[in-house]
Amino acid sequence: MKVSVIGCGYLGAVHAAAMAELGHEVVGIDVDQRKIDALAAGKAPFFEPGLPEILTSASASGRLTFSTDPAAAADATVHFIAVGTPQKPGSYSADMTYVDAAVDGLLPYLKDGDLVVGKSTVPVGTAARLAEKVKSAVPGADLAWNPEFLREGFAVKDTISPDRLVYGVSSDPAIAAASQAVLDEVYAKALSEDTPLVVTDYATAELVKVSANAFLATKISFINAIAEIADVTGANVTELADAIGFDARIGRRFLNAGIGFGGGCLPKDIRAFGARAEELGRGESLAFLKEVDSINLRRRQHVVDLTVDLLGGQAYNKRVAVLGLAFKPDSDDIRDSPALDIAVQLNGLGALVTATDPEAIGNAQAKHPQLHFVESIAEAVQGADIVLLLTEWKQYRGILPADIDGLVAGKTIVDGRNVLDSATWREAGWNYRAMGRP
């Protein structure tokens, strides 16, 4: 199929390359010239495992091109909208400016028979509104909503082999059938591998995405709330999570207590979902998401307070080593990263923060040049009064006391992700502190 992907960020760049890898002829379009130049040269503009490989092979096949010109979409018949929907400044709602601009920019090039496919995460009601817009500009074109569930760090695999597909289609059965036929062809490989498919209406498709993220955020904040109780009772939240996780109705995944969630999705999505519920006169239905959000934000404050406490009551002029800046391992994404937030807060309290991360230093430095960034664990912990492990990269999970014993000034470590073995560190003479674990 001839496909355009409008918006080539974390979602769109992977989607474009993966669609080409699957045999489609793809043009990726973005307003960011630097991103397009990099992608056109076969270079990934951000860190995502496996993306450089499929970019190279798709570009070599001649099936993948990039442009900043919306007119480049004219030859395609399927148009994915993958632009950002960040939190609107001064509000909890989603900023829909980019989605509207992307669709408006596409309209002059749409033809009868084309299908516009929304992938961005949007407030419920958006698809119906945009379908009207598309229909009134080009009566023979249609719109479907096909939310994306990829996880950064696994985005290539999740795009080529998704765990499910959701199509939100028109309420007109003939239009719905035509849209489904197009999407079935786009996703022929995944469907041939028996990927579960849910075909539904626009509102349900939009709500599936935000409900999934609301559920995941709630699960994380649930275990973090229990960690707060564990902290004051001497209980062990990790053992507790193991024990409750054996119940198949609960499940063990996403029950790791720590410094909370961040990134470009969960925080803004739960806020936008709550804001949309208020607009719909059902604010009380999602009021619990405010609690989920505040439990999550409290985790960052908890680590800052704990660090100050361990430093003897003040951070001023103390050397703090921060291991990890990305919001999660295997990503360079620092959007709303709890790790970076903690580093910045401690810096604001006068601590001398030296931070490292395998991939996110460039992004972190651009946003917070006041921090001191170094490339290696050894440089980060040199002379440190305290070490904070804040993103659970494989490299950091494997650290042993002997690796850094001789470098630090003080043997105190805060394991913000509960990934180190407490006994090993204590036996080596360290003051080891974790989240909700004695």
Ligand SMILES: NC(=O)c1ccc[n+]([C@@H]2O[C@H](COP(=O)([O-])OP(=O)(O)OC[C@H]3O[C@@H](n4cnc5c(N)ncnc54)[C@H](O)[C@@H]3O)[C@@H](O)[C@H]2O)c1
């Ligand atoms: N990142 C993820 O893991 C993920 C997963 C599922 C869903 N989503 C959703 O996908 C959407 C995109 O997220 P992202 O993380 O890729 O964001 P991003 O900020 O990385 O990428 C958005 C891109 O859109 C481009 N853009 C903005 N306006 C444009 C326009 N008018 N025309 C063309 N390009 C334009 C920007 O330059 C940017 O490159 C969001 O709604 C997000 O919630 C993201």
